[in-house]
Amino acid sequence: xxxxxxxxxxxxxxxxxxxxxxxxxxxxxxxxxxxxxxxxxxxxxxxxxxxxxxxxxxxxxxxxxxxxxxxxxxxxxxxxxxxxxxxxxxxxxxxxxxxxxxxxxxxxxxxxxxxxxxxxxxxxxxxxxxxxxxxxxxxxxxxxxxxxxxxxxxxxxxxxxxxxxxxxxxxxxxxxxxxxxxxxxxxxxxxxxxxxxxxxxxxxxxxxxxxxxxxxxxxxxxxxxxxxxxxxxxxxxxxxxxxxxxxxxxxxxxxxxxxxxxxxxxxxxxxxxxxxxxxxxxxxxxxxxxxxxxxxxxxxxxxxxxxx
Numbered sequence: 001x002x003x004x005x006x007x008x009x010x011x012x013x014x015x016x017x018x019x020x021x022x023x024x025x026x027x028x029x030x031x032x033x034x035x036x037x038x039x040x041x042x043x044x045x046x047x048x049x050x051x052x053x054x055x056x057x058x059x060x061x062x063x064x065x066x067x068x069x070x071x072x073x074x075x076x077x078x079x080x081x082x083x084x085x086x087x088x089x090x091x092x093x094x095x096x097x098x099x100x101x102x103x104x105x106x107x108x109x110x111x112x113x114x115x116x117x118x119x120x121x122x123x124x125x126x127x128x129x130x131x132x133x134x135x136x137x138x139x140x141x142x143x144x145x146x147x148x149x150x151x152x153x154x155x156x157x158x159x160x161x162x163x164x165x166x167x168x169x170x171x172x173x174x175x176x177x178x179x180x181x182x183x184x185x186x187x188x189x190x191x192x193x194x195x196x197x198x199x200x201x202x203x204x205x206x207x208x209x210x211x212x213x214x215x216x217x218x219x220x221x222x223x224x225x226x227x228x229x230x231x232x233x234x235x236x237x238x239x240x241x242x243x244x245x246x247x248x249x250x251x252x253x254x255x256x257x258x259x260x261x262x263x264x265x266x267x268x269x270x271x272x273x274x275x276x277x278x279x280x281x282x283x284x285x286x287x288x289x290x291x292x293x294x295x296x297x298x299x300x301x302x303x304x305x306x307x308x
Contacts, residue, residue, distance in 0.1 A: 007166040012088045026083040033076040039285030040065040050298035056134040068281035071105035075176045095177040100158040107153035114208040117215035173266035183261035201257040209250040
């Protein structure tokens with residue numbers, strides 16, 4: 001079926017229509033963008049510059065940083081521009097491009113969280129076999145798997161949205177082009193779209209979350225065997241921070257995409273969307289490097305005047 005859209009431009013309502021909040025939201029999200037961008041760029045630079053970080057864990061952390069940069073760059077610059085603009089517009093083509101790259105980063109991040117949890121499981125529960133179970137070939141294959149799943153997921157959903165007709169209204173009650181907000185504007189049936197979104201949510205989001213939880217279950221069981229109280233405390237502290245961020249990401253994504261378009265409440269749901277589009281990419285560099293001595297050492301070596 002060929003797309004017959006009459007709408008050529010969408011009007012984005014953003015997070016709030018109150019003028020007094022526009023400047024405050026601009027400062028807030030500009031700060032989030034700068035923190036997320038600098039944090040993830042710092043991780044990429046540290047991993048590339050330090051041979052000690054050329055290991056599977058940091059290989060996937062590098063990928064996660066790249067995905068987070070793509071996710072925030074896809075959404076926040078346009079969002080900031082709309083906060084300061086009188087007419088908050090986005091072209092149909094621009095909307096589809098934004099939808100494609102966001103859906104790509106969404107799929108990639110979910111699979112990466114699962115792979116990173118598996119990597120930690122192997123390192124903690126099977127340390128003697130780690131070099132075999134996570135060798136270079138396996139890491140490259142897992143990286144390729146992330147890209148393939150993300151591309152297929154994005155192509156399917158973006159392609160299905162592009163088959164819909166948008167004949168008005170053209171007002172999107174959101175701060176970016178996301179599948180649920182676009183389905184709500186369609187003049188044609190969105191049944192196939194909803195079926196595919198539900199299927200992806202079950203197999204990709206819930207499936208990855210289940211596998212991630214299984215990995216952390218075995219990790220926690222291994223931590224409980226640590227004899228020293230200090231060792232347990234440090235391990236639990238690191239593990240719990242990772243699990244909190246992962247749970248926050250998966251739970252909000254599953255909640256958003258598991259429901260049919262008719263049940264969405266965009267005034268509430270777009271606030272929830274900030275958690276997996278803006279907050280998680282900002283927290284990831286902090287959570288995954290804050291207690292990591294190797295990354296902190298690599299960052300110190302990059303500074304013009306390294307701290308002694």
